[in-house]
């Protein structure tokens with residue numbers, strides 16, 4: 549009881565400051581503490597959280613019920629996001645772009661398809677390394693199709709609701725199927741990964757079975773998107789159940805050039821297009837998220853330190869690379885792609901090295 553009383557000042561401060569997150573966090577703690585001794589009060593507070601808590605305004609504004617909560621902890625089992633305007637700047641290869649385009653088109657023509665007796669696609673599996681846009685694409689779909697996004701992170705829900713995962717998953721699935729929405733199952737491999745854990749094989753088998761059954765009959769008003777970094781860990785049976793599967797890989801040279809131009813183009817507009825190609829070349833192996841994050845740091849530095857864009861670009865690229873290798877790779881690439889447009893002296897200045905070190909780099913590269 550003392551613990552609850554001690555939270556009151558914080559709760560009051562947070563309410564006056566409209567700090568809804570703190571109010572909700574305090575309320576949840578109180579619910580948990582009161583659950584045994586004062587179940588009725590705990591339940592009343594829990595109800596208040598689900599109707600007024602963080603995220604509830606979203607459900608209210610779209611006019612849907614709040615997501616289901618865990619029976620014991622009263623925590624929300626999923627997060628809901630309104631179809632917000634994300635800048636549709638996703639860079640995909642041609643094949644994937646076509647796939648996404650088709651998916652959206654078929655969904656838009658759902659009614660027509662249904663009238664002809666065929667279902668629009670209702671499930672999509674996205675796989676690929678971290679930072680390639682799996683989550684981003686899902687919110688883009690939510691925006692383009694104007695469907696609220698219900699996110700369930702399987703990795704965290706499995707660990708925190710061990711023993712009840714199947715039951716909770718079922719609740720979320722039911723919820724998502726009953727309102728036009730996109731259910732996003734992030735870290736989808738969490739299920740497959742845990743299958744070799746003998747201690748809860750029974751429970752996981754049940755979960756997988758629940759999913760398989762539901763995937764097969766997903767109602768056409770809703771969509772389920774699953775994302776994973778470890779496609780190889782997925783059950784073959786699950787794999788087959790998805791209407792579409794899409795591999796998003798690391799961006800290729802063209803992709804990286806477009807990404808740099810999207811994220812940094814307006815800052816480099818005085819420069820030759822070939823400079824973007826230099827950037828693309830020296831960032832081989834980096835993900836789209838890496839490029840977006842690097843660009844943010846670069847822009848921040850340009851503004852805060854009031855320096856030339858190119859200086860910031862080189863500073864940040866060096867920061868994430870091995871110094872010596874970067875210098876020689878950049879020097880060689882710049883010379884190759886910028887040709888006569890820049891002198892070796894300029895390149896040396898950009899890199900902050902002496903012209904003789906630069907020619908050393910250029911020559912070593914030649915011998916390799």
Ligand SMILES: Nc1ncnc2c1ncn2[C@@H]1O[C@H](COP(=O)(O)OP(=O)(O)OP(=O)(O)O)[C@@H](O)[C@H]1O
Nearest residue numbers: 637638639677678679680681682683684836837840
């Ligand atoms: N293909 C892309 N085109 C443009 N920007 C991208 C792309 N992929 C990622 N980004 C940028 O990187 C951010 C992070 O990407 P995102 O979270 O979608 O990656 P992810 O594939 O879901 O990674 P993870 O496997 O770690 O969840 C995005 O919000 C976006 O700003």
Ligand SMILES: [Mg+2]
Nearest residue numbers: 682683684775
């Ligand atoms: Mg993601």
